[in-house]
Structure formats: structure tokens, C-alpha cells
Amino acid sequence: xxxxxxxxxxxxxxxxxxxxxxxxxxxxxxxxxxxxxxxxxxxxxxxxxxxxxxxxxxxxxxxxxxxxxxxxxxxxxxxxxxxxxxxxxxxxxxxxxxxxxxxxxxxxxxxxxxxxxxxxxxxxxxxxxxxxxxxxxxxxxxxxxxxxxxxxxxxxxxxxxxxxxxxxxxxxxxxxxxxxxxxxxxxxxxxxxxxxxxxxxxxxxxxxxxxxxxxxxxxxxxxxxxxxxxxxxxxxxxxxxxxxxxxxxxxxxxxxxxxxxxxxxxxxxxxxxxxxxxxxxxxxxxxxxxxxxxxxxxxxxxxxxxxxxxxxxxxxxxxxxxxxxxxxxxxxxxxxxxxxxxxx
Numbered sequence: 001x002x003x004x005x006x007x008x009x010x011x012x013x014x015x016x017x018x019x020x021x022x023x024x025x026x027x028x029x030x031x032x033x034x035x036x037x038x039x040x041x042x043x044x045x046x047x048x049x050x051x052x053x054x055x056x057x058x059x060x061x062x063x064x065x066x067x068x069x070x071x072x073x074x075x076x077x078x079x080x081x082x083x084x085x086x087x088x089x090x091x092x093x094x095x096x097x098x099x100x101x102x103x104x105x106x107x108x109x110x111x112x113x114x115x116x117x118x119x120x121x122x123x124x125x126x127x128x129x130x131x132x133x134x135x136x137x138x139x140x141x142x143x144x145x146x147x148x149x150x151x152x153x154x155x156x157x158x159x160x161x162x163x164x165x166x167x168x169x170x171x172x173x174x175x176x177x178x179x180x181x182x183x184x185x186x187x188x189x190x191x192x193x194x195x196x197x198x199x200x201x202x203x204x205x206x207x208x209x210x211x212x213x214x215x216x217x218x219x220x221x222x223x224x225x226x227x228x229x230x231x232x233x234x235x236x237x238x239x240x241x242x243x244x245x246x247x248x249x250x251x252x253x254x255x256x257x258x259x260x261x262x263x264x265x266x267x268x269x270x271x272x273x274x275x276x277x278x279x280x281x282x283x284x285x286x287x288x289x290x291x292x293x294x295x296x297x298x299x300x301x302x303x304x305x306x307x308x309x310x311x312x313x314x315x316x317x318x319x320x321x322x323x324x325x326x327x328x329x330x331x332x333x334x335x336x337x338x339x340x341x342x343x344x
Contacts (some may be wrong), residue, residue: 001079001132001185002124003106011042023113031107032100044106045139050099050286051092064094066141072097074250074258075184075199083124087137101185116190119167131252138251164232184220186289191269199248202335203288205242211235237326241286247316254310259318266322269298283327292342 004027009015012035016024027137028035037040055062064072069098070093076083081166086097102108106122140148182216188201212235218228247254273279300323305315 001076001082001111002109003082003103003122004109005055005106005120005122006040006043007105009107010038012037012039013037019109019113019315023110026110027107029040030110031102033107044104047100047104050260051095054095054099063145064090064098066145067143068098069094070138071146071199073137076253077092077129078127078184079123080127080129080133083129083134083137084152085122088149088152090220120291126330134245134251138256152219183289186287188287188336189266190285190287191265191282192284193273193280194265194268196265200243200245200262202243202245205244207239207241209237209239211237216322234332235294237294238299239324239326241322241324243318243320243322245318245320247310247318254316255312263301263303263320266298266301266320284324285329286324288343291341292329293325294326297326297331299325 004018009018012024015027016238019027025035031043032046033039033042061216073083073086076086085103086094088102089097096104100108109121136151137147141149142144182201183203184201187203188197189200191195203307213231214234215230216232218230239317245259247259250256250258269282272279274280279296283295286293300321302321302323304319304321306317306319308316311315
């Protein structure tokens with residue numbers, strides 16, 4: 001995860017010189033920008049609009065909730081520089097990041113793009129967050145709904161620097177995440193009813209996707225070697241996703257409740273809400289590496305627990321199996337399915 005600071009980026013030409021002609025469209029799409037000359041002003045206007053809309057909806061002095069801040073910080077535990085930048089951000093920056101996954105002074109760079117060594121960026125080379133720092137930040141949020149800046153007084157990752165500098169540098173100290181390549185921000189499920197997105201700490205164990213077509217035979221006709229086949233329908237596509245994770249994967253402390261929050265989020269999407277006589281059923285969108293994999297409804301949630309036993313007296317290892325039935329957001333036909341990408 002890297003963020004390109006806007007200090008030296010004012011125009012589309014400046015951005016193209018940094019990221020390259022082949023990558024500029026991908027960077028613009030990642031940040032929701034149009035291909036216009038004045039990139040910096042367009043980006044800042046977008047951030048200002050997000051802040052204004054949030055305050056109009058929630059009040060002039062509204063802030064991002066501590067739970068939402070914790071969820072955002074949990075996606076940053078592998079990069080101490082980004083973690084620190086976010087912790088020390090003002091409330092407007094929190095609003096922008098909660099909506100755009102970027103900051104007011106820097107735009108997000110897709111992970112597959114490598115920037116020149118002279119480029120000023122935040123993130124990408126600083127190593128994982130120290131567990132002690134993480135716990136202090138979460139405790140500060142829980143107790144006061146804000147983050148005490150003194151947490152970082154003896155632990156500083158520095159500011160924006162060259163991408164090439166310390167490219168191979170990694171933290172050598174103990175870390176709860178050092179043994180895991182956790183895909184924070186890559187495996188996500190969004191619930192339309194809850195209006196909430198949850199990150200999974202692991203990829204699905206394996207994915208087996210099948211599509212089927214349904215045909216029927218016409219009434220037997222004499223003098224025909226084969227029956228006449230009549231098309232009825234296709235699908236629906238069903239998907240079973242198996243996740244194998246450990247309760248320590250979120251913060252290094254299995255008592256943080258994050259595994260339970262993920263499981264309850266999945267289970268909640270098996271139930272509707274009621275508004276008088278109306279039944280409002282949830283639908284979900286499941287994303288892999290930022291691409292929509294399947295949209296539809298959750299038909300089953302199965303959890304299988306196993307040892308060892310944690311400090312809170314419950315199992316630490318979990319197999320979570322989600323059953324999803326597709327409800328496609330776009331019409332499916334021969335041409336549209338053929339033109340789909342690898343994911344989806």
C-alpha cells in the first residue's frame with residue numbers, strides 16, 4: 001500500500017511523468033478522478049465534497065466513530081508509516097479515508113505499480129506495526145474516542161521518502177503479524193442492509209465455481225433421431241467459500257473481539273429486517289483484490305471451531321464456510337459472460 005503525495009503533482013502531465021503513460025488511467029480510476037488537466041484541484045475538490053456531504057448527513061461536528069477507526073487501522077497493520085500517518089490525521093482526513101481510502105494530501109497508488117526512486121510516497125517499505133504500539137492506539141480509542149499522539153513519541157517511522165530508499169528494510173523485532181501475509185483490504189464483503197464492509201484476514205482456501213444451463217426435451221416426435229432440446233434458464237450460480245483463520249490474526253490478542261465481529265456480520269446477513277409488514281432482505285457483494293467476485297444473497301454460514309483454547313476459555317482456530325447464491329447486478333448472456341475478467 002502506497003500513497004503518492006501531491007507536493008509535486010499539480011497537473012495530469014505531472015502525474016503521467018511519475019506513474020507512466022501506461023499506468024495513469026489505473027491511478028485515476030483508483031482515486032475516482034477524471035482525465036482532466038488540473039488533477040490536484042480536482043482531487044482536493046473531491047475530498048472537500050466528501051467532507052461536506054458527511055457533515056451535512058451527520059452534523060457539523062460529526063466525526064468518524066471509534067469502531068470505524070479501529071476497522072480502518074486493522075487494514076494497516078503491515079505498514080507502520082501509513083498506520084502512524086492515519087493515527088495522527090485530523091478528523092477531516094479520517095472522513096476522507098473512510099470514504100475514499102486515501103488522504104487529502106496524497107492519492108492511493110495501486111499495488112502493482114512501481115514508482116520511480118525519486119518519488120515522494122508514504123508507505124510500502126516501513127514494515128509491520130509493533131504490537132505494543134497497536135494495543136496502545138486501540139486502548140486510547142476505546143477509552144477516549146481519540147488517539148493519544150504521545151504513543152508515537154518514542155516510536156517514529158519518519159515521513160514521506162523515496163520508494164527505493166530502504167526498499168529491503170523490514171522490522172526485525174517481534175510482531176504479531178510477521179508470520180502472516182494478511183490480505184487486509186483485499187478480501188471484503190459488503191452488506192447492503194447493514195451498509196457495512198468487513199475485511200477477511202485470509203483468502204478463501206479454494207474456489208470452485210460452476211455455471212449451469214437448464215434445458216428440457218420437447219414431447220417425443222416421430223421420425224426424429226434425437227429429441228428437440230429447448231432452453232429454459234441458466235443458473236443461478238452458487239458459491240461456497242471456505243476461510244481458515246486464527247483469532248490472533250487481527251491484533252495479536254484473540255480477546256479483541258474482531259473474529260466474533262466478522263462471524264456475526266456474516267450470520268446477520270442470513271436474516272432480514274422488518275419494517276411493519278415489509279420484509280427487507282440483505283444482499284451482499286464479495287470482493288477479491290478489489291474486483292467484484294460475486295453479488296447475491298448469503299444462504300448459509302457454518303463455523304467449525306478447534307483448539308487450542310485461548311485465554312478467554314474459547315477455541316482459537318476457526319473454519320468459516322459461506323454459502324452464496326448469485327443475484328447478478330448486470331444482465332448475463334453469452335457475450336457478457338465471455339467478456340468477464342478472471343475474477344467474477
